[in-house]
Amino acid sequence: MTDTPAALPRYEDAVKRFRIEDEIARLHGDPATGINAYVECCGRYTGANRLALRAISAGGELREYSFDDLADMSGRVGTLLKSLGVGPGDVVAGMLPRIPELVALILGTWRIGAVYQPLFTAFGPKAVEHRLSYSKAKLVVTNPTNRGKLDEVENHPRIATILAPGETLPEGDTDFRAALATASPDREPVMRKGSDLFMMMSTSGTTGHPKGVPVPLSALTAFGAYMRDAIGLRPDDVFWNIADPGWAYGLYYAITGPLLLGIATTFYEGAFNAKSTYDIIERLGVTSLAGSPTAYRLLMAEGPEAAARVKGKLRVVSSAGEPLNPEVIRWFDAHLAAPIHDHYGQTENGMMVNNHHGLKHLVRAGSAGFAMPGYRMVVLDEAGNELGPNQPGVLAVDIANSPLRWFSGYHQAETPAIAGGYYRTGDTVEYEPDGSVSFIGRADDVITSSGYRIGPFDVESALIEHPAVNEAAVVGVPDPQRTEIVKAFVVLAPAFQGSEALAEELAQHVKKRLSAHSYPREVEFVSELPKTPSGKIQRFLLRKAEVEKRKAE
């Protein structure tokens, strides 16, 4: 290790606060007894009629569930999974909206020592097929809205479907609700090691399809630390993280994190809009809100009158997924009287750089924040040397000196981001002498849109499936609402002519086949794409030209 740069004066402090071994020992008495995520997030809070979940249906009906209710439901899920042949280490996938059964499914999966894989409900068959093929999931649990997509997935595993009254069960499926009604709620948790997996996530990179991110049980320590130190969650908070649990921020910190601390979480089944968000904040008296800047910009766009009715209600607001604009910080202060703090993380390792609501000395307005205690974050040059303040480089985790770090490589795929004792995030940053970090951008072609991380290769692959498309290059272009939007440059097959109708058809094709959130909102037809002499598409040239074009407008 080179000298600790001045940027990280709080690093020793961090190591003292969080040693994974100490934390696991604290939670379990003796690490040799093992760990079970259901016990951590539910089992140990039963018997006190303690609130665990407020679930608001799409129609606005509020139902509350205690940890005891979730223990009962997840026990039944565990029994059902066992009867379907699922055992410790097997993967169970869930493609469900934010309904109480989703929490029961996740906890029940963990209870029997199995691994939960989220499938975002906006995914089309192509995105689902890829994820199920590498995870080798033994079962998918879904609902009728999403069930049809699985028919287009080759070699899909067994399916359990959650039916509403009056809906018919597709042939061969297990009726999830009916099976739970008769299953025993008594299910002894299967204890595992800290290095065993309990989630299988996925994330997009520049090249190839999304890769699996295996999450070991030891990550619970990091998830709890984020909730306590960065979100600053308190027992008296009414907490709502609006992120979808189909992705890391939602699964880690809308479900796992609050339940781990024994604090209730909130689900709203309906689609996001500013009005319903204000309604729910007012109705439940939400005091701690988490979500992405796009969601916050949409709240701003609703105007000060809409904000006025919840002004002063929010104690703290946390923002993740994209850099937070200073304008949002000012607006939240003026119209909601709420401190909104920027937090940074990735599916790999979770949140790592934050303005900590719970640690006031680790806040610097306008910056991305400080390394979370438990992580030693550094900035590296291309050769892998640690840089000092005010020098741009790649943000990285010093593996040996970050006790909360848990990511150790992609599922059955190379992980060039881990090398020389560091994990490189792929984000370009620099830091101030006080250790606060400022973001400059991505060091690769990954697109950040509405807080989602979108891999251009996936979108290009979906476009090329369309008969009109010969070649495609996909880049992120700046957008005031969504940070970036996906733009596709398309070279058409000879028999086709570019038109608005064809652009729309291509967008819809990607939306249906790949995912509703990653379709190109702009399509430009071009005669050729810029390439290197070896034939590699130079996306950065397209992006640069777009940025310049937009500046000139």
Ligand SMILES: CC(C)(COP(=O)(O)OP(=O)(O)OC[C@H]1O[C@@H](n2cnc3c(N)ncnc32)[C@H](O)[C@@H]1OP(=O)(O)O)[C@@H](O)C(=O)NCCC(=O)NCCSC(=O)CC(=O)O
């Ligand atoms: C800010 C938002 C609430 C705004 O929601 P919107 O609905 O306006 O827009 P969107 O971008 O989600 O959706 C784009 C399009 O997909 C559609 N769509 C969205 N969800 C859908 C679903 N479940 N089923 C079918 N369609 C769906 C929308 O209607 C919309 O269509 P149309 O365009 O036709 O209107 C949302 O984008 C959001 O929650 N973003 C945060 C994402 C997030 O959690 N990021 C953290 C991940 S960070 C993380 O986990 C780390 C990592 O990434 O590695």
